[in-house]
Amino acid sequence: MSDVVASVHDLHRTFADNHVLRGVDLEIRTGEFVALLGRSGCGKSTLLRIMAGLDTGALGQVQGGREPAVVFQDPRLFPWRRVLDNVLLGLRGRDRAERARTVLGEVGLGDRTDAWPRQLSGGQRQRVALARALVREPDLLLLDEPFSALDALTRISAQELVQRLVEAHRPAVLMVTHDVEEALLLADRVLVMEQGRIIHDERLELPRPRRRDHPEIVRRRVALLGLLGVHQDSSVSA
Amino acid sequence: MTADLLTPASPTSPLVSSGAEAPSPDRAGQRSRSGDHALRVLRWLSPVFVLGAWQLASTLGLLSAETLPSPRELWDTATYLWETQQLQEALQVSIRRATLGFLIGAAIAVLLGTIVGLSRLGDALIDPLVQMLRVLPLFGLVPLFIIWFGIKEEPKIYLVALFALVPLYLNLVAALQGVDRDLREVAASLRLTWWERLRHLYAPAVLPGFLVGLRQSLGSALIALVVAEQVNAGAGLGYLINNARDILRTDIIVVALLCYAILGLLTDAVVRSLERWAVRWRDEGVR
Numbered sequence: 001m002s003d004v005v006a007s008v009h010d011l012h013r014t015f016a017d018n019h020v021l022r023g024v025d026l027e028i029r030t031g032e033f034v035a036l037l038g039r040s041g042c043g044k045s046t047l048l049r050i051m052a053g054l055d056t057g058a059l060g061q062v063q064g065g066r067e068p069a070v071v072f073q074d075p076r077l078f079p080w081r082r083v084l085d086n087v088l089l090g091l092r093g094r095d096r097a098e099r100a101r102t103v104l105g106e107v108g109l110g111d112r113t114d115a116w117p118r119q120l121s122g123g124q125r126q127r128v129a130l131a132r133a134l135v136r137e138p139d140l141l142l143l144d145e146p147f148s149a150l151d152a153l154t155r156i157s158a159q160e161l162v163q164r165l166v167e168a169h170r171p172a173v174l175m176v177t178h179d180v181e182e183a184l185l186l187a188d189r190v191l192v193m194e195q196g197r198i199i200h201d202e203r204l205e206l207p208r209p210r211r212r213d214h215p216e217i218v219r220r221r222v223a224l225l226g227l228l229g230v231h232q233d234s235s236v237s238a
Numbered sequence: 239m240t241a242d243l244l245t246p247a248s249p250t251s252p253l254v255s256s257g258a259e260a261p262s263p264d265r266a267g268q269r270s271r272s273g274d275h276a277l278r279v280l281r282w283l284s285p286v287f288v289l290g291a292w293q294l295a296s297t298l299g300l301l302s303a304e305t306l307p308s309p310r311e312l313w314d315t316a317t318y319l320w321e322t323q324q325l326q327e328a329l330q331v332s333i334r335r336a337t338l339g340f341l342i343g344a345a346i347a348v349l350l351g352t353i354v355g356l357s358r359l360g361d362a363l364i365d366p367l368v369q370m371l372r373v374l375p376l377f378g379l380v381p382l383f384i385i386w387f388g389i390k391e392e393p394k395i396y397l398v399a400l401f402a403l404v405p406l407y408l409n410l411v412a413a414l415q416g417v418d419r420d421l422r423e424v425a426a427s428l429r430l431t432w433w434e435r436l437r438h439l440y441a442p443a444v445l446p447g448f449l450v451g452l453r454q455s456l457g458s459a460l461i462a463l464v465v466a467e468q469v470n471a472g473a474g475l476g477y478l479i480n481n482a483r484d485i486l487r488t489d490i491i492v493v494a495l496l497c498y499a500i501l502g503l504l505t506d507a508v509v510r511s512l513e514r515w516a517v518r519w520r521d522e523g524v525r
Contacts, residue, residue, distance in 0.1 A: 052427055053427070054423055054427060070427045072420070078424075078438060079519055080442035080445075081442070085438075089425075089434070090428035090430045090431075090434060118520060119522075136428075
């Protein structure tokens with residue numbers, strides 16, 4: 001068994017009267033890509049924020065990554081800093097500029113290092129955010145619905161990019177999403193959360209790159225949608 | 239190309255195509271910049287027109303020199319005051335008062351504003367005092383200031399300081415409290431040190447608001463200067479005005495007032511150009 005990068009045990013989180021997490025247990029191992037599915041308000045983003053150290057009001061045991069990095073739903077770049085400087089934020093070490101340029105090259109923005117964030121498209125900005133996270137070589141990469149603000153075509157190439165970057169850098173990944181197909185295309189392990197608890201935990205040992213129309217993906221998609229309360233006959237995209 | 243454009247990039251192709259999602263070049267932006275230039279030139283039209291009408295009214299005898307001397311006469315008076323060194327001396331004294339007062343006020347505003355804007359405790363402890371100061375009719379303090387600080391330079395400098403302090407403080411506090419929560423979260427997730435947060439997040443985020451405060455603060459410092467200089471001034475533009483009043487020299491009064499106006503315009507122009515620099519990340523087009 002490989003090492004545990006991050007874990008939570010018996011985690012509870014309450015906002016006012018709202019009991020958002022009700023005893024969550026989770027271990028994420030080195031190099032593991034975990035997708036966390038759930039409906040809006042099920043507590044999945046709260047769990048991610050706690051593991052990122054952004055929410056310290058939870059009860060229970062939390063062991064975040066040694067070097068976690070977060071990519072949010074929106075790019076959240078500093079608009080007054082050029083692309084390269086955004087990636088350099090908080091980066092230490094002598095070769096930091098070189099490393100930042102390399103990662104920007106990997107996300108396909110090697111020629112836009114001097115641009116202001118405003119000059120980029122939404123997809124390009126999200127790639128800068130990815131570069132900013134990856135350049136610090138995180139052992140735990142936390143993705144909070146990172147593709148949901150992108151248009152459908154940009155999303156496909158961004159998912160491809162994430163898959164390739166994760167293969168190259170091998171961080172453990174926790175990706176929160178409400179997109180079942182996305183989870184099945186990218187993850188080694190899929191969790192489903194409902195009302196503050198993890199109700200389902202399954203492993204996927206399918207070869208990559210995966211195809212949306214692979215029979216196993218289709219089968220699991222139907223099953224997971226069922227768990228989320230969406231049934232085949234009510235699903236438009238089926 | 240026979241391959242379906244919608245298929246994700248193959249392993250040999252570049253990771254992501256950048257052409258399809260690149261924003262279109264900002265042609266509209268360029269056009270509006272040249273339009274801005276034309277409008278800037280146009281702004282001179284109405285002042286020049288008023289000046290012409292004024293000169294005409296004086297020449298035709300519709301406006302007596304005791305009420306308001308003609309622009310031509312004012313120019314002669316200004317030249318005379320300049321050649322006899324009176325204007326330079328007065329300006330030097332007034333600018334010194336304005337600068338010292340402004341620097342003191344601005345320093346206090348930055349110190350208090352930073353504490354209040356960044357700390358809720360500071361807000362609770364300090365903000366009520368400044369709010370009290372804000373609603374106080376500050377010109378009413380002039381007699382008190384004379385009793386406390388005498389009739390030399392101090393009361394004038396302190397009054398200017400007080401006037402400079404309030405707008406700068408208010409704008410700085412509002413700007414600091416308005417710093418985007420999401421970006422503060424990014425700073426936390428990147429584990430930035432407090433110095434890095436100050437340099438990369440807070441300073442650039444509050445700069446536009448700070449500069450708005452700076453402009454208001456310079457304007458109100460100038461108003462305070464005019465009032466403060468009417469009180470027992472032995473030198474400066476206010477002294478020039480007081481003396482001219484005693485000998486009914488409308489022209490000197492107007493020249494001195496115009497000097498105040500020019501000081502205001504100059505400081506405003508400096509801050510405006512700073513503002514353009516501060517938000518260049520917002521305005522610079524695609525290169």
